[in-house]
Amino acid sequence: MYGLGKINWDAKENTYLIRAERIMKMERPVVTEDFFKLSKPIYSRKMIGFTSWLMRRGKKEVLATIQRVIKYRFGKAERLRKNLNAPFLPYHLKYLRLYLLGLYLEKLQYRLQGLCIVNIETTAFCNRKCDFCFNNDRFPKREQGLMQEEVYKKVIDELAEKNFRGRLSPHFYGEPLLDTRLPTWVEYTRMKLPLCFIAIRTNGDFFNEDLFINLLDKGADHFLITNYDDEEKPLLKSLATKYPIHITFQSYKDFPKVDKAGEIFKIGKSLSRPCLRPASCLVINWKGNVLLCCQDFYEAYCFGNIREENLWEIWNGRQFVDFRNHLRLGHRSCFKTCVNCDDGGEIPW
Numbered sequence: 001m002y003g004l005g006k007i008n009w010d011a012k013e014n015t016y017l018i019r020a021e022r023i024m025k026m027e028r029p030v031v032t033e034d035f036f037k038l039s040k041p042i043y044s045r046k047m048i049g050f051t052s053w054l055m056r057r058g059k060k061e062v063l064a065t066i067q068r069v070i071k072y073r074f075g076k077a078e079r080l081r082k083n084l085n086a087p088f089l090p091y092h093l094k095y096l097r098l099y100l101l102g103l104y105l106e107k108l109q110y111r112l113q114g115l116c117i118v119n120i121e122t123t124a125f126c127n128r129k130c131d132f133c134f135n136n137d138r139f140p141k142r143e144q145g146l147m148q149e150e151v152y153k154k155v156i157d158e159l160a161e162k163n164f165r166g167r168l169s170p171h172f173y174g175e176p177l178l179d180t181r182l183p184t185w186v187e188y189t190r191m192k193l194p195l196c197f198i199a200i201r202t203n204g205d206f207f208n209e210d211l212f213i214n215l216l217d218k219g220a221d222h223f224l225i226t227n228y229d230d231e232e233k234p235l236l237k238s239l240a241t242k243y244p245i246h247i248t249f250q251s252y253k254d255f256p257k258v259d260k261a262g263e264i265f266k267i268g269k270s271l272s273r274p275c276l277r278p279a280s281c282l283v284i285n286w287k288g289n290v291l292l293c294c295q296d297f298y299e300a301y302c303f304g305n306i307r308e309e310n311l312w313e314i315w316n317g318r319q320f321v322d323f324r325n326h327l328r329l330g331h332r333s334c335f336k337t338c339v340n341c342d343d344g345g346e347i348p349w
């Protein structure tokens with residue numbers, strides 16, 4: 001059997017050269033190795049700290065600290081539940097799920113299936129044209145539209161076949177709150193994927209308390225609101241203070257700008273470090289096309305369409321696995337979207 005061997009990007013010809021290599025069998029992504037490579041320093045530091053702390057303290061003090069942590073967590077959850085006027089047991093179970101997801105479940109998902117983050121573009125429309133985004137007028141336009149309901153449901157049904165419990169976000173380069181179908185789709189997602197973490201990123205222009213409560217009731221877990229204006233947004237800020245676990249509010253100035261696929265700022269920086277994005281995230285645009293990663297705005301690499309193929313067949317497809325393995329080894333120069341991409345390539349837990 002032959003598969004993709006070394007791939008070299010030929011900038012002059014604007015194409016890549018692929019050498020066929022004899023392979024003995026189809027390789028599956030080596031997810032366990034990556035996971036340990038990535039998390040070992042964090043865990044070992046935590047473990048050393050925790051063990052030395054245990055050794056320095058007596059049994060009584062350890063128990064008292066555990067009690068304090070539980071009391072603090074419970075108090076925080078209870079305050080939030082009262083603000084939301086939510087029923088006691090379902091809300092505390094939801095809080096426990098969020099806490100465990102943050103601590104462990106997303107990482108477990110990566111170890112088991114590789115795939116731990118799914119981005120589905122429900123709408124390609126955005127009301128803004130931020131300067132550092134492909135939606136800005138200085139970039140060529142792409143085809144825009146809304147995802148069809150049956151395509152969205154097919155993705156969710158296929159994720160449910162393997163009990164997906166990672167993070168699911170209903171957006172790519174569109175503003176998700178512009179889509180009035182969102183609450184119904186969130187409800188469907190929660191019904192089919194009870195353990196997954198539904199996270200919505202929004203520019204906050206259409207966000208209000210009623211919509212937040214409605215989406216939370218339907219099953220959404222977290223909203224990351226980014227203020228893309230220079231002036232303060234006191235209303236959004238106060239909502240984030242009132243519902244701290246579910247809303248994070250940030251300014252566009254708070255995060256570093258990424259030269260997406262080397263196209264936004266044209267810095268021309270090339271990295272040789274591994275990129276684990278395609279090994280951990282699945283990006284599906286409004287047409288149902290499965291793309292390389294969230295920087296691939298113009299569909300430079302499409303690995304299949306959800307309407308025609310099964311999601312897991314695309315994910316484990318020969319071509320996708322080859323790309324993933326090359327990027328895992330840091331061969332960014334092989335692919336035109338990656339050659340000047342300055343994304344660190346970590347899994348965005």
Ligand code: SF4
Pocket residue numbers: 126127128129130132133134135136172173174175203228
């Ligand atoms: S709000 Fe987000 S998707 Fe819309 S233009 Fe700005 S960065 Fe791009």
Ligand code: SF4
Pocket residue numbers: 261275276277278292293294295296327332337338341342343345
């Ligand atoms: S290197 Fe950049 S463009 Fe390539 S897969 Fe990683 S994040 Fe995407």
